Amino acid sequence: MSEVLFLAHRVPFPPDRGDKIRSNHLLRRIAELAPVHVGALADDAADLAQEGELAAIAASRCIVRRSAPLPLAALAALGQGLPVSLAAFSSAKLQRWVNQVLQTRPISAIFVFSGQMAQYVPPEFRGRVVMDFVDVDSAKFEAYAQTGALPRRLLYAREARLLRRFEEATARRATTSLFVSSEERALFESRLSGAARPDVRALGNGIDTQLFDPATVEPAPELAGDGPSIVFTGQMDYPPNITAVELFAHEVMPLIRQAHPQARFAIVGRAPTPAVRALGGLNGTLVTGAVPDVRPWLAGADIVTAPLLIARGVQNKVLEAMAMARPVLLTPAAATGIGGTDSEHFALAEAPLALAGRALALLADPAAAQSMGTAARRFVVDECGWDRVLEPLCALIGAQSDAA
Incomplete structure (x- = not known):
């Protein structure tokens, strides 16, 4: 043989x-x-x-x-x-x-x-x-x-x-x-x-939609609170991820917190650099470091974001969030290779003002956000196993x- x-x-x-x-x-x-x-x-x-x-x-x-x-x-x-x-x-x-x-x-x-x-x-x-x-x-x-x-x-x-x-x-x-x-x-x-x-x-890339199933995961208790939670997941010593969370914490979160003063931004991932750790506490930002399981953090998110300016290939973090039926806020770079449709399976934006605008629209209409998350999961189940x-x-x- x-x-x-x-x-x-x-x-x-x-x-x-x-x-x-x-x-x-x-x-x-x-x-x-x-x-x-x-x-x-x-x-x-x-x-x-x-x-x-x-x-x-x-x-x-x-x-x-x-x-x-x-x-x-x-x-x-x-x-x-x-x-x-x-x-x-x-x-x-x-x-x-x-x-x-x-x-x-x-x-x-x-x-x-x-x-x-x-x-x-x-x-x-x-x-x-x-x-x-x-x-x-x-x-x-x-x-x-x-x-x-x-x-x-x-x-x-x-x-x-x-x-x-x-x-x-x-x-x-x-x-x-x-x-x-x-x-x-x-x-x-x-x-x-x-x-x-x-x-x-x-x-x-594919996704294990049985493992990433919102019906089997309880939200992370750390995300419980009065304000909405926005979550980013990824390896936090990877330069494009560092640039992405710095942009979101410094430029997007202040705009979101004008309407939602208690909004939080959770950066979830191993090996955060000193620059990433320094974001903790800034404009509602929480830096978790490594966690045993990202699924509870995805399950508890009102929005999952991937505001990458440089991205190569299909982002597993995006497929995971879509499989967990969350509304996902992406830059065009992060959406590359996914194959879904803007406003149906995810929300696309690039500049900080546009990212904040799409996030605020999702937070203002929970039914539409839930519908987007449901469509996202259906898409990855059908196309990305x-x-x-x-x-x-x-x-x-x-x-x-x-x-x-």
Whole structure:
């Protein structure tokens, strides 16, 4: 029987952040189709502790602690003319394990999750290579280079340039490359050089609508009170999330509190930076840090917001809020790839005044807000279940022909 090698830049357990949610569901589905060998990098001891979870579904596994500090990785990358992203996720130990698996097991396909892991695929491998870029990382660094301060702008520009070159070479090496939305796929294709086009497809994110079900979750007691609650969820050391909550706390909440003086803004997510923690108490802002479960916070929200100015791919936080039947206030960037309709499945706005206006309209009409939340849940149940989203995976890794 043919077997699959699965490479991920982070251990796909627990599925508690955007990249891990996607990689976890992909891995589980592949494990149902063929024996799978998993190589992954660990950010910390908590990641290393997930080896038991991997052992339950993987034929073999190798987890390596990513120990090189980012400054050292940057120096190594500068010295070798490589993107920092590659140097930061490079491991000789993991490469040796990959080579051993390919030499000793009947690997017919390699599934690579995240562009940084493409460096582990040997050029002589002749089986299928499915490259899940998820989104166009080089475009993200281009955006950082336009808004960041010196000298980081120069570093971001360098990263964008080198990463763009690496992404194209990787896509041309792969059998198929995947992106999380048709918008990301189109963006990537528009950046390719030459007339020949590699096989590039969209494979969206899904949502577990049984887990994210408002009928099974009680609201967080911290949100009880006289005023309305607006909630943001996400990894709070991620620069686009930091920018989003700073904008909302500083510029949108004062406008909302003119009409609702007791309104609160809850920032829910792990690893808040000092800049995020400093928002606590400002214009009704609460910074929770890590919570064991985001669902009670979503269930207790009058509005869930994702006012992202820079966003790549489909936002899991948006799908989760929609599945919980909450009215969701989004910027156009955060709505990319969702596929719903403004004013029916969510509310779109971008400038602070417009965001405040849409929020106040929802708060002024609870029936309309409830109707929007109901329509949002119906949409994700019908369109965004993981079983439906991952239907093409069998053919992509070649398991279809094995099963025939």
